[in-house]
């Protein structure tokens with residue numbers, strides 16, 4: 001399962017206007033890490049201050065042949081990536097910075113769909129930079145801001161210098177409600193350790209348990225649970241201290257206003273492989289436009305390996321990966337992030353897939 005080491009990892013960097021993406025990018029480009037990064041910036045026709053960076057991409061989004069409006073890819077990005085991959089020597093990694101108002105969906109889907117891109121690159125993560133001070137406002141007024149959090153494999157919670165500890169916890173709680181899965185890295189001036197965010201395989205479920213152990217653990221509680229110190233660890237990041245549960249329910253309404261939230265489901269019985277595949281395919285076909293992201297690790301009856309899957313809207317990919325370890329507690333878990341999610345129906349559908 002690792003043809004991926006031949007592929008160049010790509011980080012999609014997203015985040016609302018002014019969140020700190022360029023600050024992070026500058027750190028990536030100037031720190032002494034001995035790696036060669038190519039940066040692709042999409043400028044939406046503006047001449048931005050970003051244009052010293054390596055390559056520009058035009059906004060060119062198209063629908064895929066299946067006619068689903070949620071399935072779009074970036075033609076410009078495919079061309080720029082293909083061009084980069086042909087360069088002699090290549091790059092250790094590629095960063096795609098999207099502008100603050102972009103929907104990360106089409107960018108992420110590009111990596112699943114185009115054969116050439118798929119053969120040569122590997123989406124490492126969608127990394128979203130969030131402004132801790134302004135997030136509450138953005139969640140209330142900007143659908144893009146909510147979607148960027150929903151799509152994230154990991155989140156850089158920046159500008160923590162501008163908020164109190166209580167505000168910070170409230171912001172984390174609001175993020176968790178939308179995206180129960182993505183590790184949150186607190187930062188000032190985007191000073192997150194680069195090795196904590198790049199090359200972590202955040203998009204690839206093979207490593208998801210390394211990154212967010214809570215993903216495989218039984219749920220701590222109901223929807224809206226604020227993770228405690230056992231959750232959300234990034235093992236390289238020592239400045240996290242979640243000593244309490246923050247009870248920041250005042251922010252619930254913001255995410256609710258955009259209607260996007262995360263639902264996570266756990267089943268402690270082996271799953272019937274074909275049944276779960278059929279169910280997921282049907283679910284995504286019916287609700288793909290509303291389901292922004294889904295991820296899961298499944299204990300399939302009769303197989304010693306963990307089945308992992310990952311979806312962006314309707315595009316679903318799944319793979320048997322490493323064996324369950326003998327001492328490992330086996331169970332199946334999936335997370336859906338989207339709007340209009342019917343938790344009871346999802347739960348019933350999932351449970352019906354038991355072997």
Ligand SMILES: Nc1nc2c(ncn2[C@@H]2O[C@H](COP(=O)(O)OP(=O)(O)OP(=O)(O)O)[C@@H](O)[C@H]2O)c(=O)[nH]1
Nearest residue numbers: 016017018019020021022023100158159188189190
């Ligand atoms: N106080 C404070 N300011 C920050 C921090 N990080 C970045 N800034 C400032 O916030 C402003 C925006 O940062 P950028 O890195 O340009 O943000 P961006 O996300 O690239 O913004 P766009 O290109 O507009 O989408 C700049 O003036 C930064 O100096 C931080 O942690 N704390």
